[in-house]
Amino acid sequence: MDNEYSPQKLYDDLVAHRLIIPVGVPGIFGRGAVFEEVLRRFDSFLSRVAEKDGAEVMLFPPTLDRRVLEKSEYLDSFPNLAGAVFSFMGNERDLAGLSEAIHAGGSWEAWQKMTDVVLSPAACYPVYPSFTGTIPDHGYLVDMQNWVFRHEPSPEPTRMQAFRVREFVRVGTPEVVIDWRNMWLQRGVDLLRSLGLPATSSVASDPFFGRGGRMLAANQLRQNLKFEVQIPVISKSDPTAVYSFNYHQDHFGRIFAIRTPAGEIAHTACLGFGLERCAMALFRTHGMVPADWPNAVREKLWT
Amino acid sequence: MPMNEAIRDILKGHARLRADASSIAEDTDLYKAGMTSHASVNVMLALESRFDVEFPDRMLSREVFGTVAGIRAAIEELTAGR
Numbered sequence: 001m002d003n004e005y006s007p008q009k010l011y012d013d014l015v016a017h018r019l020i021i022p023v024g025v026p027g028i029f030g031r032g033a034v035f036e037e038v039l040r041r042f043d044s045f046l047s048r049v050a051e052k053d054g055a056e057v058m059l060f061p062p063t064l065d066r067r068v069l070e071k072s073e074y075l076d077s078f079p080n081l082a083g084a085v086f087s088f089m090g091n092e093r094d095l096a097g098l099s100e101a102i103h104a105g106g107s108w109e110a111w112q113k114m115t116d117v118v119l120s121p122a123a124c125y126p127v128y129p130s131f132t133g134t135i136p137d138h139g140y141l142v143d144m145q146n147w148v149f150r151h152e153p154s155p156e157p158t159r160m161q162a163f164r165v166r167e168f169v170r171v172g173t174p175e176v177v178i179d180w181r182n183m184w185l186q187r188g189v190d191l192l193r194s195l196g197l198p199a200t201s202s203v204a205s206d207p208f209f210g211r212g213g214r215m216l217a218a219n220q221l222r223q224n225l226k227f228e229v230q231i232p233v234i235s236k237s238d239p240t241a242v243y244s245f246n247y248h249q250d251h252f253g254r255i256f257a258i259r260t261p262a263g264e265i266a267h268t269a270c271l272g273f274g275l276e277r278c279a280m281a282l283f284r285t286h287g288m289v290p291a292d293w294p295n296a297v298r299e300k301l302w303t
Numbered sequence: 304m305p306m307n308e309a310i311r312d313i314l315k316g317h318a319r320l321r322a323d324a325s326s327i328a329e330d331t332d333l334y335k336a337g338m339t340s341h342a343s344v345n346v347m348l349a350l351e352s353r354f355d356v357e358f359p360d361r362m363l364s365r366e367v368f369g370t371v372a373g374i375r376a377a378i379e380e381l382t383a384g385r
Binding site: 073076077211212213214215216218219220222251 | 360365
């Protein structure tokens, strides 16, 4: 087993085995049949781990109400990552200008207007407005999966612009949310290790934009609001975060007027498994050919 | 404008406190009084601009920005000898 870790090596191996299909733009490569099979089986494995939790499954398209993005303050923190959707809203006369600009190879931005939808920057965003009001005694637990978009073109195969996340969202009193977090802190590491992946966890911070961002990150670290579970995928010394847990305190509760039965602002937290990164971690750790993986791992995924 | 007054002036403009910034105690927890993380960033940037200082990373903390006393101590340290 080759133990060399580098972004280029992983990329080359994934391409050589047709696990990913380059398209000429970084971060939006295609996924091949075997890659997809592993990803879907990992996703199903997560379902089995969480099946007794009583979560409500919800599936949203990979688009978000633009006003929800604006309200959420995402753009104050990560303006550089968000992707908005623009469209042509002109008439036939305008079409002539649009076509000319496109065929001349120039910019056609001026011919488009912002629509009411944006791409989802995280899988959980679409569900928060539905929590507005008083939550039930046991709060909410939602099970979601979606494509998310982040404008981060990169040659690293683990840093994609469009990728899928399996997400769980918890809404409740601070005690309920913190308990849930403590449960998942251990569960996330255990389930990845049960697949033979050398997972470690640590407190982490988000890449908030700018100087103010450093202050937000210091805040987040100090209060242990975020933790990540990492696995070496493109580097041994700098393992890749494949799972992150984010405690929002009252951020979304305040913005979306979510209250506990006692009338307090509800707390929320979300956790997400980066499905492509988890699949890549499996390929990097066990090899590019799943048929050759250890039986103990295969038994968990091919049940 | 004396430093204390200037600090409270900035808190009034940026901290979004529930209480009155001119009269809260020096050691009142500003976060408990309503200042969010984002508001604290705006406070930080406004203080830098007003006092012509740059807070080093070690000062970008709740200890410094959590109270009027903390803010004043940090600015006094950064402007010492001016």
